[in-house]
Amino acid sequence: MAREKLVTAEEVQKHSSASDCWLVIDGHVWDFTEFAPEHPGGAGIIHHYAGKDATTAYNSIHTPLLLPVTLASSKHIGKLEDPSNTLPTALLNPPQTCPPHLSPTTKPPLHTLISSNDFEAIASRTLAAKTWAFYSSAATDLISYKANIHAFDRIWWRPRILRNVRDVNTKTQILGCEAAVPFFVAPAAIAKLVHEEGEKAIARACGRRGVVQCISTNASFPVAEIVPTAPPFYPFFFQLYVNKDRESSARLLRSFAMLPTRPIRAIFVTVDAPVPGKREADERVRADESLSTPMSGVQAKNDAKGGGLGRTMAGYIDATLSWEDLEWLKEVTDLPIVLKGVMCAADAMMAVEYGVQGIVLSNHGGRNLDTSPPAIHTLLELHLNCPHIFDSLEVLLDGGIRRGTDILKALCLGATAVGIGRPFLYALNYGQEGVEHYIDIMKDELEVAMRLVGITDLAQCHPGLMITFEIDHLIPRGEEHPYAKKRVRSKM
Secondary structure (H helix, E strand, O other): OOOOOEEOHHHHHHOEEOOEEEEEEOOEEEEOOOOHHHOOOOHHHHHHOOOEEOHHHHHOOOOOOHHHHHOOHHHEEEEEOOOOOOOOHHHHOOOOOOOOOOOOOOOOOHHHOOOHHHHHHHHHHHOOHHHHHHHHOOOOOOHHHHHHHHHHHHOEEOOOOOOOOOOOEOOEEEOOEEEOOOEEEOOOOOHHHOOOOHHHHHHHHHHHHOOOEEEOOOOOOOHHHHHHHOOOOOOEEEEEOOEOOHHHHHHHHHHHOOOOOOOEEEEEEEOOOOOOOOOHHHHHOOOOOOOEOOOOOOEOOOEOOEOOHHHHOOOOEOOOOOOOHHHHHHHHOOOOEEEEEEOOHHHHHHHHHOOOOEEEEOOHHHOOOOOOOOHHHHHHHHHHHOHHHHHOOEEEEEOOOOOHHHHHHHHHOOOOEEEEOHHHHHHHHHHHHHHHHHHHHHHHHHHHHHHHHOOOEHHHOOHHHEEOHHHHOOOOOOOOOOOOOOOOOOOO
């Protein structure tokens, strides 16, 4: 039997490049030159140990029995001559695969963030205290806020297999506007709190990635300053809080017709917030009283109730707005009207009767009435009580979208597209590049979900791909509560 070749440490160290790469593992010398590019963990980790002892790093992940199976016998150079005194100890340190330790207020490199949750975690410790409180807060006990997210977890897939899913198409139309993906930026106030460029940075990112942005009445900049940052003719939506001074809202809507290329393509009228909810985290942190929004003209303030931006900056909103006022709105603007904040099938059917072009199923991100239903529940309620509505107007949805699978579930249940709010603000923490990176992440997650479910185009979405039995019993059947007829009110 041939004696195993002995290799000196000096000889190993000569083979320390990507084109000539030897590693020592458990006292044996192996040639990894050809295998490195095929390594599932990337060639970088192998090249780091070229000419060195990689035993500690290798054994922390792999079994020693894997090497003879992975590499051909010809790649075994021999045995290290003196394994007890060979390579410097410093060379045994593993490479830095993560950023070095960061202080709690330091943002890690953008490329290390790979999900909505990552952006939120970084925002929670790097945004100013008031900014985080304003955006992350929700009504009272946060029940609806949490339910928005977790309701998607209770819907399961019924994937189809053996489909050719190499190429997928995420393009769609939202209210007649071409979009590269079936999600849009939901309206949110004062984005400048996160980044000095605020809504402008979001608009630039959306223009580059083919995403539609819905601008809030409480935006940091006027519409006329936001839209030019996107390419010419790029579409936007506008979210309207109707002012107590109706003429003020009318002037604002009329001004959109004067903008070059008429970029505003639809008006999203918020109907679930005649008054703001109690957001305790926002109230506990004092507001900067120099803060104001140009289109609403409202100034932030602190009072005996606290410093809630959501409350103090909503004082101009008209709490008398009713269905009949939609006729006034149609006289003021010829743009499509979308009602944002529908929470039951009965109101969805009313929207059809009043001739609006779309609805957004939403509980305002859980920020107003706590224990109001998650939008995905309302979407199922439409299927049970008025399925024809999907042929009558566009049904959109927002609240709790954190994953590409969430987007696809909403689409399979009939939504045209979904709005994403807080995650875009958290991505704005990194400016325009952060928003673009976030869009790429969500698009990639959506494409992966489509392939694994077994579809290649959004037109192939349908409810048969879903299992909803875990929440079916929570969905109302009919407008009237089953106990309504049994309860007798005493007359005074």
